[in-house]
Amino acid sequence: EKENPKKILVITDGVFSMDGDIAPLDGVVKASEPYGAMIYVDDAHGEAVLGKGGRGIVSHFNLTHKQVHFEMGTFSKAFGVMGGHVSGSRDMVNYALNKSRSWLLSGSHPPATAAACIAAIDVLETEEEHVKTLWRNREYFVKGLQEMGFDTGHSQTPIIPAMCGESSKAVALSDGLFAEGILALPIVFPMVSRDKARIRNMMNSGLTIEQLDIALAAYEKVGKKVYII
Template identity: 45%
Template sequence: MPKASFEYLNGELERLQQKGMYRLPTVWSGASGPWMETDGRKLLQLSSNNYLGFTGHPDIKKAAIEAIEKLGAGSGSVRTITGTLDIHDELERELADFKGTEAALVFQSGFTTNQGALSLLGTDDLVISDELNHASIIDGIRLTKAERAIFAHKDMDQLELRLKENDGRKRAFIITDGVFSMDGDIAPLPEIVELAEKYGAFVYVDDAHASGVLGRNGKGSTDHFGLHGRVHIQVGTLSKAVGVVGGYVAGADVLKRYLIHKARPFLFSTSQPPAVAAACLAAIRLLRRSQPLIDRLWDNANFFRTRLQEEGFDTAGSETPIVPILIGAPDKTAEFSRLLLEEGVYAQGIVYPTVAMDKGRVRCIVTAAHTKDDLTFAVDRIVAVAKRTGLLKG
């Protein structure tokens, strides 16, 4: 019998390379920031989710160090045994107050938060999901036994049709991202809430890219639209703008108590290390006084997007600090990103299966830590590469 070997995987890897879809992680030297170093080169970073520059904030670092000294490196258990320390309880109370909900439950990552929260769904439920929702939502739905329906991106007529088709047969849950991670556009949450109330449905919003970005002091899309008390489940991340790692569900206290007993990622994963929980707590408290920083983030984003649009780039439906530049085929997208790297700008290409095969784009993310000079540098290099590749006429 032949010896087992993974050589069979090389064929698929070669196919990915030929189509411009093969990419290994870049290894960076030093901390996350607007300029980062790799292989001895300093590059302008346009692919980081560190929207507010919190990853290196002194208050957040200090909180993490003090937590290690007081509470150790790890929690020692899952939350339901001995892994709920006072720092975890304090973080959840702070999050609930910040989000304006009865309760909040923290998970170890944003991805597993959706898997855990969606365990709420069963055979008596219908989940209606925007077609461009994040992969963590899609995977979470697949793990449930709920009936499933999709509506075209932000298409309220089609959403209402799905609700009418249900005709009250099952409990309906409408699920949407608050900010869509690939196009940078914002969900029409007021219209979604109105339809939900008309048909007696629940509203579930994933604010991964809205937390720290939308709303007063970064409270998210529910606050942005003034919909407190009308959105049943708010999911958020503790990475991205918050600058650390983890995720949370904010909503009714009964929902929290249910998920404590039913959400498998919560039940079977060791809880956040004390340093992580303390850093998240410090970041949420910092958000409460960070409106000027959030204003700077939006000023930077609007400046950058406007400059690109004036040059003739297609930035899809971008309304936020996520600013895609549509390229097209995966190989052309990969080449555009590679040429930008040569020019000193790191902006990753996003291709199929993350986006449609013909919708490859270089996704740029603007942060509050960027200067106008940084962003002007980026636009100039992007224009030069676009003319070189024929995306723009020279």
């Protein structure tokens, strides 16, 4: 709406962290192109999850990095290490290296951490079965929760909320699950609105169907006990 802006930058998450829904990045790009806007996507929850072989949301929507100008990601979630990145054109990278205060005024990772990040990328590129197993587990767990009567919100990804309503309900469900040997932390106000408390389940490709069945059995037992289902 600003008159004669020098440059427009549209910023969005790739996958929204609380509900697990996917940003319509293709629509964002289409709406932005007539204005010459640049696109910046935070794909912290989409990398190693979405797209071909886990390449992220840009791949998921068959877009190019000429259409999405900045992609930010983290190595501390699906990659299981620490650190992060901002990727884009060579001009953008050179600008960031010379102008970014957080880069200029911080120390580097230890060599072992950098090596672990590289190794995690190597695994993703050469062992695509991990992403396939992640989605298999996601579909199995969501189906199990929904068949019991749990509301899984707007989830489209391995971020799977079990909606509880009031914060006290989410805390009660979390405490009950812990007593059954399941660590599932509650997300309550002010992280979400007062009536949208939930348990946020983060699916893992390393889990077996047998382990998921144990978790689902605990959800059913405790969910009935605290009157969520």
